[in-house]
Amino acid sequence: MSAKMTMDQPDTRRRLDDMAQGLIGKPLDRADGPLKVSGSATYSHEWPIDNQAYGVLVRAPFAKGTVQSIDKQSVLSMEGVLAVINDERLLRNPAQGTANEAPVQGVKDVVYLGQPIALVVAETFECARHAAQSLSFEYEAADSVAIDPEATDAQLEKPDDKQFEQGDVDQAMQHAVFSVDQIYRTPGHNSAAMEPHCAIAQWQDENLTLYGSYQMLKYNRNELADSLGIDAERVRIVSKYVGGGFGSKLGIAPEAVAAAIAAKQLQRPVSVTLSRQQVFEVVMRRSETRQHFQLAADKSGVLTSLSHVSLVSNLPDETFAEPVGQATHFIYGGKNRRIGLQIARLNKTCAGSVRAPGEAVGVTALENAMDELAEAAGIDPVELRLINIPDNDPEQDIxxxxxxxxxxxxxxxxxxxxxxxxxxxxxxxxxxxxxxxxxxxxxxxxMLMESEAKVTLAADGSITVETDMTDIGTGSYTILAQIAGEMLGIPMSRIATHLGDTDLPASAGSGGSWGASSCGSAVYVACEDIRSQICKKLNCQNDELTLKDGHAIARNKRYDLVELLDGESLQAVGHIEPGDTSKDVRxxxxxxxxxxxxxxxxxxxxxxxxxxxxxxxxxxxxxxxxxxxxxxxxxxxxxxxxxxxxxxxxxxxxxxxxxxxxxxxxxxxxxxxxxxxxxxxxxxxxxxxxxxxxxxxxxxxxxxxxxxxxxxxxxxxxxxxxxxxxxxx
Ligand code: MOS
Known part of the structure; x- marks a missing residue:
């Protein structure tokens, strides 16, 4: 059975409000917690794959220039070294977090320091690391590199779709009773997830299985297939436990592509784990920001104008730009508004989503400017916020x-x-x-993101929840079980949740704070369908059905669920997708x-x-x-x-x-x-x-x-x- 729901209208049934099992909202411990702290959760690097070889990335020691030649023989003669791979696919960095988008970095051209230029594979990790450090190659480095987005010669872009204007900010500033005109800067950040990036690649004929640590498997599978130039159906990614992501694992990173290419070439499994230094250099960073605020207020402190113009950076050609003004669009009122974004093209590690991209730095600087406005206007900072909360979205009037x-x-x-x-x-x-x-x-x-999840109510009254959703330490394993248990009236001890495998129904994964809501909604939709199947057996309406502790109660009659199922199991794939409610309301x-x-x-x-x-x-x-x-x-x-x-x-x-x-x-x-x-x-x-x-x-x-x-x-x-x-x- 498969059930689909599109969020075109508000759902006012609020089924979870009055359900009987009492699981929703409960502060239950994370199911994966004991496994993780006792060392029995299998992290990607730990999968016991036989006959593994180990790969270590060689990184460019210069930020801009060209690799001219690599002297593979310089290390191939070392004992235990199996291969030096400098396939051009290695040199690319998959675009962060976008599905089906071809990687966009240079080929022989190096555009940031630390960019992978080769992978050395050996029988042991130590041997591979030694050989990677010994590899000789020739390169030509440019005389100067672009590091500072505010340098006078910085190459700037100002994309039209990232500029917003409403009313006349300059005039409002001139007529302001109180105003703030200040520049704030935030530096680059690293995600700093505890578990470094790693991948073990294993091919069987033309099919690849990759054990890796990622947040959004449906997308990651497409990215990896694109990077390798093969069909996504040939790629399976397994990420059972993830030791933190914070955006750095939204997309695959060079270790995934490198391991896959090497394993194919050597016809044996290859494991590539990044060192902490490599995570900093080759995965991604949050862009530094320069944020110019102009706030204008009338005599009572009410904003008449709000301007937030930011400068961020990324590598040449990368599409991501830290969306600094994302919440500035709606957090406060003000008739006159300007929100702009410029991007400097620099020779620094790819900039991507790190821990609430946009608001983490954008709301922060805005709230510093608001503090300055409160002082200028002699209004308590809390009061200043209260009087500037808009009734409706101030730009779209929704x-x-x-x-x-x-x-x-x-x-x-x-x-x-x-x-x-x-x-x-x-x-x-x-x-x-x-x-x-x-x-x-x-x-x-x-944000709500398209997601699927399969729920099975087995004949013995146990539940299995299956989806490719990841648990990056956030509690997905536990929350999805709580939703299914609540909907079907089954205690937590009888629910198994299988996550982190692209062989399972595709979810939105973990990112942008959408994971629990999106995947949880898919579980909900599946359970609604199973409830309907139970209703059919009892000849009652969904609203008349109460499920609790393995029993169904309808029209004052109580049934044992196992007896009711009579050897049959009920199953549904729930499918949620965003609809008009994502546009009609803010x-x-x-x-x-x-x-x-x-x-x-x-x-x-x-x-x-x-x-x-x-x-x-x-x-x-x-x-x-x-x-x-x-x-x-x-x-x-x-x-x-x-x-x-x-x-x-x-x-x-x-x-x-x-x-x-x-x-x-x-x-x-x-x-x-x-x-x-x-x-x-x-x-x-x-x-x-x-x-x-x-x-x-x-x-x-x-x-x-x-x-x-x-x-x-x-x-x-x-x-x-x-x-x-x-x-x-
Ligand atoms: Mo988040 S930075 O979208 O994982």
Missing amino acids: PFSSMKFREALKLGAERFNWNQRQSKPGQVREGEWLIGMGMASAARVN QATFGAHFAEVAVNSITGETRVRRMLGVYSAGRILNEKTAHSQCYGGMIFGIGMALTEELMHDPRDGHIVNRDLGEYHVPVNLDVPQLDVVLLDERDDHASPIQSKGIGELGICGAAAAIVNAIYNASGVRVRNYPATLDKIL
């Missing part, structure tokens, strides 16, 4: 699908004791520490961040003392996994505010801090007690399960709350992230 932005701001202010904040900076001192509070709004677009998630910091008046060191996030994202499917996503986002915010910064040497473009020893992400001692509150909300437009994406909301604007708190503590405005000690002193 309603919001659901919005608890106001509630989040108000509840957050109350819970954080915001009224104890001194509006004048530098007023609170504890010894050598200056104490301050800051806040920021959170906003992120919501779908987004909202929230509010609050932070208290202590800034050392002698060293300039900032410590975050407490943080609160209040978020609304439709129905919460699992309170624990949702909280954890928000904690993660807030911790990213601490990193973004205080330490994270990719540094490229301006002379040759190499990443100076290409490991976790030098690229500083927050550790436990940097993170205080975090407080998360999730508001109760249902979004009938977003999905048939009334949920929206929550994965990335916690990061959107979090860093701004900290940097605004630094200003409140010390009187120092940091407009160039991160707020390191030198900028505060």
Whole structure:
């Protein structure tokens, strides 16, 4: 059986609200948690494939130029070395996160430092690594490289479809009673997922199986097939457990293509695992941004105009551009609006989606500008947000699908004791520490993506859920089981969830915060179909049916499900796709961040003392996994505010801090007690399960709350992230 649902209309049935099993929303532990911490979850690198050879990538030691020749003999004579592969397909970097798009990087041309130029394959990893370091090749490097997007000779593009104008911003700025005209900068970021990228490729005749660590298998399969020039049907990708992605595994990376080519050539399985340094160099980065804000307000602080013009970067010809202004389109009102994006073409690692692409940096800088406007207008920062929340989408004049932005701001202010904040900076001192509070709004677009999932209710009353959905640490295994168990009245112990394999029905995968809602909706649609099949047996309507603890109850009669099935199993493939509700209404998630910091008046060191996030994202499917996503986002915010910064040497473009020893992400001692509150909300437009994406909301604007708190503590405005000690002193 197959059932399809297109989100053309709001789904007001809210079936999950009054179901009997009591699983939805419950803070259940992640099913994969014990497996992961006990070492019994099989990560991609760990698949016990016999007769593996090991490949190590050789990277270009220059950022721009041409490889002229590779002296394969220089290493082929070494004991244990099996092959040196410099197939031109290797040199390409698959475009990030787009389906069926041919890879676009140069062939013999090197465009960034670290770009793969060859793969050395040997009997052992150590041997391959030694040979990779010993390989000699000739190249011609260009005299100069483009590293700085703001350099006077930077090559800039201004795509028409990324410029928006409404009304007259310049005139509004001239007539403003209060205004802010400032430039903010955020540096490049690395995803910094715990598990490095890896792939084991194995061919059987013309069919490839690749064990790898990826987020969106349906797309990854197409990308890999395109890179190899074969049909997607010949490619199977398996990603059972993924040790974090944060965007870096939305697309395949060079290890996948390299392993596949080598395994084909050698006629044996080949494993390629990137070192941490290689992950930094060859996978991708978040673009640095330069963001120019012009805010104009009337005498009561209401925005008359909002302008947000950004500069980002990427490699030549890459299509992705950090969508910095994504939430600026709808978060606040203002009749006159300008949102623009320019792209500088640089010789730096491919820029792609990293941890809430767009809003993570865009909402953050906007919320710094709003803090400056609040001060200029003499209005409390929370109040300034409240009076500028639009009733409708301010550009398209369509309603919001659901919005608890106001509630989040108000509840957050109350819970954080915001009224104890001194509006004048530098007023609170504890010894050598200056104490301050800051806040920021959170906003992120919501997306539903086409997904399929198969649900089987077996004759013994157990359930199997099958889809190629991935669990990147977010809780997919658990949440999908909760939805199926709730819909069919089966306890968690009797539900098996199989994910992470392209042989299973294709889902949208994990990305853009859409995973749980999209794939969860596919599971819901499948279960609705199975419920209908049960209804047929009982001759009742779906609304009359209650399923609980393996029993069906209809018209006051109770049936044992196993007896009712009588040896038969029921199955359905659920298929969800977005429809008109993605156009007729503006779908987004909202929230509010609050932070208290202590800034050392002698060293300039900032410590975050407490943080609160209040978020609304439709129905919460699992309170624990949702909280954890928000904690993660807030911790990213601490990193973004205080330490994270990719540094490229301006002379040759190499990443100076290409490991976790030098690229500083927050550790436990940097993170205080975090407080998360999730508001109760249902979004009938977003999905048939009334949920929206929550994965990335916690990061959107979090860093701004900290940097605004630094200003409140010390009187120092940091407009160039991160707020390191030198900028505060
Ligand atoms: Mo996310 S950065 O879309 O995995």
